[in-house]
Structures are given as structure tokens and as C-alpha cells.
Amino acid sequence: xxxxxxxxxxxxxxxxxxxxxxxxxxxxxxxxxxxxxxxxxxxxxxxxxxxxxxxxxxxxxxxxxxxxxxxxxxxxxxxxxxxxxxxxxxxxxxxxxxxxxxxxxxxxxxxxxxxxxxxxxxxxxxxxxxxxxxxxxxxxxxxxxxxxxxxxxxxxxxxxxxxxxxxxxxxxxxxxxxxxxxxxxxxxxxxxxxxxxxxxxxxxxxx
Amino acid sequence: xxxxxxxxxxxxxxxxxxxxxxxxxxxxxxxxxxxxxxxxxxxxxxxxxxxxxxxxxxxxxxxxxxxxxxxxxxxxxxxxxxxxxxxxxxxxxxxxxxxxxxxxxxxxxxxxxxxxxxxxxxxxxxxxxxxxxxxxxxxxxxxxxxxxxxxxxxxxxxxxxxxxxxxxxxxxxxxxxxxxxxxxxxxxxxxxxxxxxxxxxxxxxxxxxxxxxxxxxxxxxxxxxxxxxxxxxxxxxxxxxxxxxxxxxxxx
Numbered sequence: 001x002x003x004x005x006x007x008x009x010x011x012x013x014x015x016x017x018x019x020x021x022x023x024x025x026x027x028x029x030x031x032x033x034x035x036x037x038x039x040x041x042x043x044x045x046x047x048x049x050x051x052x053x054x055x056x057x058x059x060x061x062x063x064x065x066x067x068x069x070x071x072x073x074x075x076x077x078x079x080x081x082x083x084x085x086x087x088x089x090x091x092x093x094x095x096x097x098x099x100x101x102x103x104x105x106x107x108x109x110x111x112x113x114x115x116x117x118x119x120x121x122x123x124x125x126x127x128x129x130x131x132x133x134x135x136x137x138x139x140x141x142x143x144x145x146x147x148x149x150x151x152x153x154x155x156x157x158x159x160x161x162x163x164x165x166x167x168x169x170x171x172x173x174x175x176x177x178x179x180x181x182x183x184x185x186x187x188x189x190x191x192x193x194x195x196x197x198x199x200x201x202x203x204x205x206x207x
Numbered sequence: 208x209x210x211x212x213x214x215x216x217x218x219x220x221x222x223x224x225x226x227x228x229x230x231x232x233x234x235x236x237x238x239x240x241x242x243x244x245x246x247x248x249x250x251x252x253x254x255x256x257x258x259x260x261x262x263x264x265x266x267x268x269x270x271x272x273x274x275x276x277x278x279x280x281x282x283x284x285x286x287x288x289x290x291x292x293x294x295x296x297x298x299x300x301x302x303x304x305x306x307x308x309x310x311x312x313x314x315x316x317x318x319x320x321x322x323x324x325x326x327x328x329x330x331x332x333x334x335x336x337x338x339x340x341x342x343x344x345x346x347x348x349x350x351x352x353x354x355x356x357x358x359x360x361x362x363x364x365x366x367x368x369x370x371x372x373x374x375x376x377x378x379x380x381x382x383x384x385x386x387x388x389x390x391x392x393x394x395x396x397x398x399x400x401x402x403x404x405x406x407x408x409x410x411x412x413x414x415x416x417x418x419x420x421x422x423x424x425x426x427x428x429x430x431x432x433x434x435x436x437x438x439x440x441x442x443x444x445x446x447x448x449x450x451x452x453x454x455x456x457x458x459x
Contacts, residue, residue, distance in 0.1 A: 013303045017278045047328055117402055119330055119373065122209045122428065123252055123458045144210060144458040146283060148330045165208055188283050188305065190247065 002026035002201065003038025005065070005081075007055045010046035015078070018187040022194050024201045032064040040201065041068060045080030049091040049105065049151070052080055062098060069100055074178045074203045082174065082181030083153055091151050100179055103156040103171075112167035119150040124164040124184075126172055133161040133175045134203050135182075138195030145172070145184040145192055152183065178203065210458045211421050211450065212252035212429035213443055214285075214406065215436040217242060220259045222268040224437075240275050246436070247280045249443040252458060254280065255308065255376075255431060258288035270302045277303020287335055291315065296323050300331070308333040308376060313367060314349045314356055324371020329403075334372035336364055338393060339380035345393060352380045361400050368401045375401060376431060378408040386412025386435070389420045394427055404428035411435055414446045421455045 002019055004012055006028045019026035026042075029035050043065060045052050056062045069075050077085045086097045089105035097105070108118045123144040128136060145164075152170045159176040163169035164184075174181040180200060186193035217224050223237040243254050256276070258269045266289060277284060286299040287308030296307050307327075313319050313334060324332045337348045338360040345360035364375055377397050379390030389407045398405050407420055411432040420430055435441045447457045 011300050011303075013274075013301065014277055014281070014305070017303070018281055020278065021281065117404060117428075120209065121330060121374070121404055122212055124209045147209075187281055190282050193281060 001038050002040055002042060003035040004028045004042045004044060005035060005061060006030040007052070007059050007061050009052045009055055009080070010044060012044060015042065015044055015187045018194060018197055019201075022198045022201070024197075030059055030061070032061065035064065036068075038073075040074040040203070041065070041076075043075060043077040043081035043084065045078065045082075045084060047080060049080060049083060049089040049097075050093060050095045053084060053089075053095050053097065056084065066098055066100060069179050072178055074200065075180070076200050077181040078187075079149065079183060079185060082183055083151065085174070085179065085181050086153055086156075089151065101156060101159050101174060101176060101181070103153050103159070105151050105153050107151050108167075109150070116167045119148055120166045120170070121148050122146070123189075124166060124172075126162045126164060127169065128162050130161040130175060133173070135161065135173060135175060135180055135196050135199050137199040137202070139192050139199075143192045145182075145186070145189040145196075147172075147184045149183060208456055209428075210252070210456045211427075212406075213250070213417070213446060213457070214253045214255055214429055214431040215246045215251050215443070216255040216257060216408070216431050216433045218257045218259050218433065219269055219272065219288075221262075221265045222272050225259070239272050240279060242437075243276050243280050246443065247282050250447050250459065251282065251443055252429070253283040253285060255285045255287065256304075257308075258286070260289070270298060273299060273302040273304060285333055287333070291319070293319075293322055293326060296327060296331075300327065306331055306333050306374070308335045309372075310335040310337065311349045311351075314347065314358075317366075317370075320367050320372050321370040324373070329371045329373035332372050333374045333376060333406075334364065334367040335376040335378065336360060336367075337378050337380055340393075345396065348380060352378075352383070361396055364397055365400050368403050372403065374404045374406060374428075376406040376408050379410060382410030383408075385410055388412065388416040389430070391420070391423055394420075394424055398424060398426040406431050408432070411441075414441050414449050417446060418450060418453045418455065421450065422453065 161175040162173040164172040285306040286304040291312040382390040406429040408431040
């Protein structure tokens with residue numbers, strides 16, 4: 001059973017449906033008591049880092065997420081949800097993340113060649129940085145996934161699982177133990193995205 | 208690098224795809240769900256659903272259909288048609304749309320783009336502009352291309368992007384329906400004016416038109432078409448192979 005963490009940021013309809021499509025039962029909840037019962041968790045997110053992090057804290061879900069990950073439950077952050085796993089973000093100011101992974105989130109503006117459009121919107125190819133990452137079991141290097149973002153994580157050290165080329169190699173996926181993250185949207189990445197969600201659902205962990 | 212996108216556009220009226228669809232192998236060619244799935248399986252990078260219903264019942268039906276589409280198709284979905292207020296954004300986003308395209312709604316209420324971008328993010332707001340040359344000047348047309356607003360198009364598009372439109376669909380009325388190729392001149396003018404993705408629409412008559420589009424205007428991010436896909440004149444799978452053979456980066 002997959003628990004999708006709802007903290008009032010963005011629309012979870014497609015994400016929820018994508019688990020139905022791969023035959024995994026999933027539920028959406030903002031209640032730690034309910035989420036506690038899930039075998040694995042998804043931390044979604046769209047919008048601005050500062051607002052989202054504040055909302056997560058408001059509901060006490062920040063501590064819940066950290067505790068669950070430390071207890072060994074598999075968790076995957078998606079898009080902004082992935083960015084929040086890091087220590088800090090410099091999106092319009094400086095914001096604290098959950099600090100579960102080493103690294104910071106920085107803006108593309110000024111760091112990429114000027115001719116590139118920001119946000120990075122569209123389908124881009126994955127370059128594996130961890131060949132044996134469990135998320136990539138059903139896919140191949142070079143497969144395309146759908147991105148929409150203006151900020152990216154850097155300094156991820158050994159958690160860096162895949163990158164994508166946009167002016168430079170940007171962090172596309174991270175993995176460390178039971179903790180995973182995708183900068184792209186697996187729920188909008190066609191067959192490849194569904195394979196990644198399937199692979200996440202096959203990852204073992206505390207039951 | 209990021210790939211060029213191929214986007215079929217489906218006009219939906221009273222819950223059915225209109226504008227004559229002619230496919231073999233689909234049991235119900237005017238079902239938005241079946242047709243959407245077919246395109247998604249063929250490698251479409253995104254789908255645009257355009258609601259051309261006028262009635263409230265039709266509108267409710269459209270959102271029901273949209274929900275069904277979003278349950279079965281896992282690529283980005285853009286929805287347009289009848290988007291006039293933030294409530295309209297809310298209505299379609301809740302049903303699984305990823306982006307919302309505004310056209311006449313933004314002309315009637317120029318604050319709409321800004322308000323929507325603030326609430327849902329720039330990436331969610333697509334400006335769709337119907338543009339036609341009048342005495343050598345690009346003018347914005349409203350009401351499905353029937354009414355000249357008198358506004359100069361490049362300035363209008365620039366203002367909307369400054370207000371938060373994250374993408375621009377440029378539909379050239381001059382080339383639309385002619386099937387003689389995209390309006391490269393008009394697209395070039397828009398690409399040079401904004402730094403957000405530009406989607407070419409209007410004029411595609413054959414697969415080579417897409418090759419020419421991306422070869423001559425590398426700044427264009429995507430090509431959108433309806434009838435050539437619906438009538439099977441151009442198959443998306445073949446189109447993508449052709450683009451790849453011409454060294455244009457696509458998702459296969």
C-alpha cells in the first residue's frame with residue numbers, strides 16, 4: 001500500500017491514478033496516523049519551495065517524514081518533493097529542507113547557458129549515475145522522462161542516481177538506501193515513468 | 208538535450224471528438240479516451256484537449272471525460288476552451304489537466320494570466336494566440352479567429368509572458384487549414400520576442416513540414432496539429448522516425 005502525502009500542495013489526481021494503472025493500491029492522506037500504515041510513501045510537490053516546506057511543517061509532516069525514513073520505510077520524493085529531501089534551497093531566499101540528503105537546491109537562472117529556456121520543460125533523456133539503482137530496473141539509459149522545473153539539486157554526492165543534460169548534467173534522480181527522489185514526473189512520463197513507479201513499489205523495507 | 212515535442216490536438220464537443228476522425232483499428236474513433244490512448248501509445252509527447260462545447264451540461268461532461276483520460280493516459284495533458292476565470296482553471300486542474308490554455312479569456316480579462324500564474328505557477332499557464340496579418344501587421348484575433356481585436360500580436364504575447372504565461376501556442380490563421388506548412392516567419396518573430404517554449408500550430412500538411420519547422424527554426428519547441436493526425440495522413444510513429452533521420456532530437 002502506497003501512501004501519497006497530501007499537504008495541500010498541488011493536485012494528486014494523476015499520481016494517484018498512475019498507481020492504479022500499475023495495479024498498486026494507493027491512498028492520499030495528510031494524516032500521519034493513516035500514512036503510518038502505508039508500506040511506502042510518496043512525497044509529491046509543485047510550486048515554490050518556501051511555501052511547500054512551510055505547509056509540510058505546519059502539519060507536522062516534516063518530522064513524520066524524517067522519522068519514517070529513519071525507520072527504514074521506502075520514500076520517494078517527486079519534483080519539489082525530491083528537492084525538499086535536501087538540506088537547503090535557495091529558491092527566492094534561503095529555506096531549510098528536510099536534510100535527509102546532502103546537497104542544496106539552486107536556480108537555473110545564471111547557472112545555465114543564456115540561450116536555454118527556463119523552466120526546463122519537456123522530455124529529456126536519463127543518464128545513469130548509479131547503474132544498479134533499483135528504480136531503473138525496468139528502464140534503460142537514454143529513456144526519456146518529463147521534466148518541469150526551474151531549480152535543481154546539486155552536491156548530492158553518492159546519492160546522485162541519474163542526471164539529464166540541459167546546458168550541463170542536472171540532477172534527475174537520487175537514491176540512498178530506502179530513500180529515492182525524481183526531479184521529473186514519473187506519473188507524466190508514459191511507460192518509462194510507470195516502470196519507475198513499479199520499481200519503487202518493489203523496493204523492500206520495513207513493513 | 209530536451210526533445211522536440213509532437214502534440215495532437217483534439218476538439219471535444221458534448222464529450223465527443225469532432226472534426227472527423229478517420230482511423231482503422233479503433234472501435235470508437237470519437238471517444239476522447241480511446242483516441243487519446245491511441246496517440247499516447249504512438250508516441251505523442253503531450254495531448255491538447257479543446258472544449259468547444261457551449262452549454263453547461265457539455266462542460267460538465269467534458270470534465271468527466273477529462274478525468275477518464277487522466278486515469279488512463281500518463282503524459283502531459285493541456286486543456287483549453289472556455290477558460291475565463293480562476294474557477295475554470297481549478298475545474299480542469301482537479302480533473303487531471305497539467306496545463307491550461309487561455310485564449311479569448313485572456314483577451315477579455317488581461318489579469319487572468321497573471322492571477323493564474325501566481326496561483327498555479329507559470330508552467331501551468333499556456334497562452335494560445337490566434338494571429339493573422341492585417342495590412343502587414345500581426346494582429347490578435349478573438350472568438351476562434353473571427354474577430355480582430357486590433358491588438359498588435361508580438362506585444363500582446365510579450366505582455367502575457369511577462370505576466371506569467373509559461374508557454375505560447377502560436378496559431379497562424381494565415382496558414383491554418385491551408386496545409387502548406389507552418390508559418391515560419393510569424394513563428395520566428397515570436398521566438399525572438401519571448402524566452403519561453405513556443406509551440407507551432409496551423410498549417411502542417413505533411414511530415415516534411417515538421418522537419419522544415421525544426422530545421423529552420425531550432426528555437427521552436429513543439430509542433431501541434433489536428434486533422435493530419437486524425438485522418439491518418441501523418442502517423443506520429445513515422446513522423447518521429449523521419450525527424451530522427453534528420454538529426455532532430457525526439458523521444459522514440
